Amino acid sequence: MAHPTSAAMKLPPFFEDDRIAVDAALERLLPQxxxxxxxxxxxxxxSVFAGGKRIRPILCLETARIFAADVTDALHxxxxxxxxxxxxxxxxxxxxxxxxxxxxxxxxxHKKFDEATAILAGDALLTLxxxxxxxxxxxxxxxxxxxxxxxxxxxxxxxxxxxxVADLEAEGHVVDPEMLEYIHRSKxxxxxxxxxxxxxxxxxxxxxxxxxLRRFGETIGWAFQVTDDILDVEESSAALGKTAxxxxxxxxxxxxxxxxxxxSHEIANELASKAVAELAPYREAASRLKEIxxxxxxxxx
Amino acid sequence: MAHPTSAAMKLPPFFEDDRIAVDAALERLLPQxxxxxxxxxxxxxxSVFAGGKRIRPILCLETARIFAADVTDALHxxxxxxxxxxxxxxxxxxxxxxxxxxxxxxxxxHKKFDEATAILAGDALLTLxxxxxxxxxxxxxxxxxxxxxxxxxxxxxxxxxxxxVADLEAEGHVVDPEMLEYIHRSKxxxxxxxxxxxxxxxxxxxxxxxxxLRRFGETIGWAFQVTDDILDVEESSAALGKTAxxxxxxxxxxxxxxxxxxxSHEIANELASKAVAELAPYREAASRLKEIxxxxxxxxx
Numbered sequence: 001m002a003h004p005t006s007a008a009m010k011l012p013p014f015f016e017d018d019r020i021a022v023d024a025a026l027e028r029l030l031p032q033x034x035x036x037x038x039x040x041x042x043x044x045x046x047s048v049f050a051g052g053k054r055i056r057p058i059l060c061l062e063t064a065r066i067f068a069a070d071v072t073d074a075l076h077x078x079x080x081x082x083x084x085x086x087x088x089x090x091x092x093x094x095x096x097x098x099x100x101x102x103x104x105x106x107x108x109x110h111k112k113f114d115e116a117t118a119i120l121a122g123d124a125l126l127t128l129x130x131x132x133x134x135x136x137x138x139x140x141x142x143x144x145x146x147x148x149x150x151x152x153x154x155x156x157x158x159x160x161x162x163x164x165v166a167d168l169e170a171e172g173h174v175v176d177p178e179m180l181e182y183i184h185r186s187k188x189x190x191x192x193x194x195x196x197x198x199x200x201x202x203x204x205x206x207x208x209x210x211x212x213l214r215r216f217g218e219t220i221g222w223a224f225q226v227t228d229d230i231l232d233v234e235e236s237s238a239a240l241g242k243t244a245x246x247x248x249x250x251x252x253x254x255x256x257x258x259x260x261x262x263x264s265h266e267i268a269n270e271l272a273s274k275a276v277a278e279l280a281p282y283r284e285a286a287s288r289l290k291e292i293x294x295x296x297x298x299x300x301x
Numbered sequence: 302m303a304h305p306t307s308a309a310m311k312l313p314p315f316f317e318d319d320r321i322a323v324d325a326a327l328e329r330l331l332p333q334x335x336x337x338x339x340x341x342x343x344x345x346x347x348s349v350f351a352g353g354k355r356i357r358p359i360l361c362l363e364t365a366r367i368f369a370a371d372v373t374d375a376l377h378x379x380x381x382x383x384x385x386x387x388x389x390x391x392x393x394x395x396x397x398x399x400x401x402x403x404x405x406x407x408x409x410x411h412k413k414f415d416e417a418t419a420i421l422a423g424d425a426l427l428t429l430x431x432x433x434x435x436x437x438x439x440x441x442x443x444x445x446x447x448x449x450x451x452x453x454x455x456x457x458x459x460x461x462x463x464x465x466v467a468d469l470e471a472e473g474h475v476v477d478p479e480m481l482e483y484i485h486r487s488k489x490x491x492x493x494x495x496x497x498x499x500x501x502x503x504x505x506x507x508x509x510x511x512x513x514l515r516r517f518g519e520t521i522g523w524a525f526q527v528t529d530d531i532l533d534v535e536e537s538s539a540a541l542g543k544t545a546x547x548x549x550x551x552x553x554x555x556x557x558x559x560x561x562x563x564x565s566h567e568i569a570n571e572l573a574s575k576a577v578a579e580l581a582p583y584r585e586a587a588s589r590l591k592e593i594x595x596x597x598x599x600x601x602x
Binding site for chain 1: 332336337338340341342345388392395397398415416417418420421423424425427428429431432434435436440441442444445448449452453455456457458460462463465466467469470483
């Protein structure tokens with residue numbers, strides 16, 4: 001399959017505005033580096049501000065924007081989900097798990113600090129995420145719904161930690177397509193789905209819309225992980241800012257390994273189209289979400 | 302100081318009823334061992350059912366009982382806090398932290414399973430704790446207040462993770478009494494305070510009572526950790542079910558190390574008296590809380 005042109009691979013322009021808003025909110029929400037005990041706050045900030053693209057918080061904000069002109073309230077769950085994403089990367093990189101030294105082109109948290117600090121910084125970010133959601137300036141019932149959605153997506157039953165465990169268990173084994181799908185939907189799609197759903201809940205979207213957008217989030221999250229698998233094969237470590245080719249070296253369960261590269265590209269595109277179809281009822285109001293969905297499967301990093 | 306008689310050191314009888322209720326609720330709330338992915342659920346259950354005394358959940362239930370005849374609702378936050386306590390023990394025992402092989406007389410989670418599973422089981426318990434609080438059958442505003450209280454107590458600023466970090470940083474250093482107090486109040490007292498406060502919030506206690514009981518929880522939690530320090534010096538590994546004398550071996554900041562054993566006993570007793578004084582307005586309604594408070598400083602394990 002031919003690579004898309006570089007113009008098509010650029011981040012949509014509104015991404016930058018959202019990213020700046022998210023970074024400013026994270027700056028406010030994370031304790032200062034000088035706050036006692038300093039080392040943990042330095043480690044939390046180091047990893048949160050290590051150059052993430054903020055895809056999950058941006059999906060949260062842009063979903064909220066379908067229903068609300070002002071999406072300031074959604075910054076709380078948006079940042080909370082980025083904290084959870086960051087904690088998962090810190091723990092995933094630990095020697096006992098993926099044992100990775102490089103993340104986004106920088107030393108991983110346990111390399112920059114030490115293992116104890118990295119473990120506790122991950123714990124602290126997960127904890128702060130729920131404190132942050134609880135401080136969302138919306139009605140308590142919405143707040144509780146967001147806590148449920150996010151905790152479930154980050155948990156063990158069809159959630160992020162469950163997917164990480166299944167992913168580790170699958171290393172070196174032949175997995176069937178059903179297990180591969182389970183791993184990807186749990187490990188990655190669940191939290192992306194929660195980001196989208198939290199945006200809808202925060203903006204007071206009607207129940208039907210929450211259900212429809214949850215499907216959008218799940219499907220685009222799945223496409224995102226298939227694309228990640230593809231990039232691990234097709235791109236260099238320099239381009240990715242992390243060790244490329246690692247999935248194959250670790251005998252990870254990936255779409256290219258099971259379905260081949262060409263079919264994996266097709267699957268990613270099919271999933272993205274299916275996701276975008278869910279947005280039809282919102283017409284122009286969902287144009288940004290559509291742009292993100294398209295970007296997520298044509299990106300090269 | 303003479304040891305109390307063995308009769309005085311027994312668990313109050315209602316402890317057993319509460320413990321059974323808490324264990325039954327944890328049994329319901331934790332995923333089954335057979336649920337995919339099985340290994341993480343086995344590890345979570347292994348550590349949660351490793352013989353903890355359930356002091357935090359019992360404090361939560363007995364605080365709720367001051368205001369409510371039926372404390373069933375409080376089982377949710379009670380179990381959530383026990384999950385958080387268990388996660389903190391699993392991570393604390395890891396080789397990169399305290400590197401302990403024994404906990405409550407059994408192999409620690411990473412010895413029984415492996416390090417990756419122990420890290421993720423801790424993460425999963427922390428996540429499930431917030432999902433559990435969000436499912437408490439009380440008004441959403443109470444639920445949100447409990448999430449805030451618990452997340453703050455488990456976090457880095459005067460909370461559990463902050464205390465653990467300061468505790469690790471203090472190893473091998475001379476700390477002043479102020480820092481020692483900070484470590485103990487953060488590492489241990491904060492979560493015990495949250496258990497008490499969550500019970501009050503869950504039972505719909507008026508604001509004044511929430512504030513008063515939060516002070517009780519903080520003070521008795523502090524006394525609890527001073528007593529833990531004393532037991533590490535005075536008792537055997539067999540009695541404690543964990544490695545005794547480890548604080549001194551690791552040059553931990555403890556009350557006996559800074560204040561001596563006799564003064565440490567006095568401090569524990571003074572704190573317990575101060576805590577019990579907060580319960581005066583509740584008279585007989587707080588008799589069980591008083592019994593717990595007394596037990597927590599005279600226990601030998």
